[in-house]
Amino acid sequence: xxxxxxxxxxxxxxxxxxxxxxxxxxxxxxxxxxxxxxxxxxxxxxxxxxxxxxxxxxxxxxxxxxxxxxxxxxxxxxxxxxxxxxxxxxxxxxxxxxxxxxxxxxxxxxxxxxxxxxxxxxxxxxxxxxxxxxxxxxxxxxxxxxxxxxxxxx
Numbered sequence: 001x002x003x004x005x006x007x008x009x010x011x012x013x014x015x016x017x018x019x020x021x022x023x024x025x026x027x028x029x030x031x032x033x034x035x036x037x038x039x040x041x042x043x044x045x046x047x048x049x050x051x052x053x054x055x056x057x058x059x060x061x062x063x064x065x066x067x068x069x070x071x072x073x074x075x076x077x078x079x080x081x082x083x084x085x086x087x088x089x090x091x092x093x094x095x096x097x098x099x100x101x102x103x104x105x106x107x108x109x110x111x112x113x114x115x116x117x118x119x120x121x122x123x124x125x126x127x128x129x130x131x132x133x134x135x136x137x138x139x140x141x142x143x144x145x146x147x148x149x150x151x152x153x154x
Contacts, residue, residue, distance in 0.1 A: 014109055017041055017087040018137045021111070024051040024064065025089045025144055031056065035144045038064040038088040040072035040081065047084070048072035064088060065096040069103050080104045089141040091118035091134065100126055107131040111141030 017039055024037025028051035040048040050067035054060055065088055073079050085107040092100060092110065097119030100108055104127050113134065115121060126132060 013044070014087070014133065014136045017046070017085070018089070018109065018111060020046060020049070021087040021089050022137065022140055022144070024049055025141065028052045028064070029144060029148055035148050036064040036088065036090045038068040038086060040068050040084050040086050042072075042076075042081075042084045047075045061095065063093065063096050065092050066099055069099055073103070082106065085109060087136075089137075090114055090145065091120060093117045094119050094122050094124060097124050097126060100130070102127075105130050107133065109133045109136055111136055112138045112145065 020039045021037040024039065025035040026037070028037060029035035031051075033052040033055050035052070037051040038049075039046050048068045048071035050064045050071055052064050053062040053067060056062075065086065068086060068088075069081065072081055072084060081103040083106050086100065086105055087109045089111040091112065091114040092108070093114065094117070106129070108126060108130055111134075113120070119126075
């Protein structure tokens with residue numbers, strides 16, 4: 001019974017924090033960036049919020065995950081994010097997965113899978129101590145991405 005409560009709490013927390021990441025993705029959408037958003041959480045507290053900035057910064061590495069890692073590391077005054085969880089609306093790419101592995105996050109939670117460029121599609125793993133959860137609000141994340149790319153094609 002107690003394990004059911006813990007599972008339910010994790011699911012509720014995952015949904016709450018993914019909604020925060022989706023709010024960041026909406027910011028990216030309105031800034032004409034690919035709508036991916038991320039938040040980093042430690043102890044139930046958001047310590048970093050980010051979204052894609054590749055167009056604004058003219059930088060192919062300015063993905064939401066990279067921005068979130070940098071912001072969280074600055075907040076914690078250290079390069080490792082032990083005990084932190086990253087919530088991101090789209091499955092991280094290979095580049096971001098490498099950075100996530102080096103940052104030693106406790107967990108990575110993503111919404112929609114990325115069947116073309118996602119790290120799981122490439123057969124990669126994160127840090128051995130990093131838990132991975134996926135599919136949290138995946139449809140919401142996918143819908144926002146689909147809207148963005150449909151608008152680009154129009």
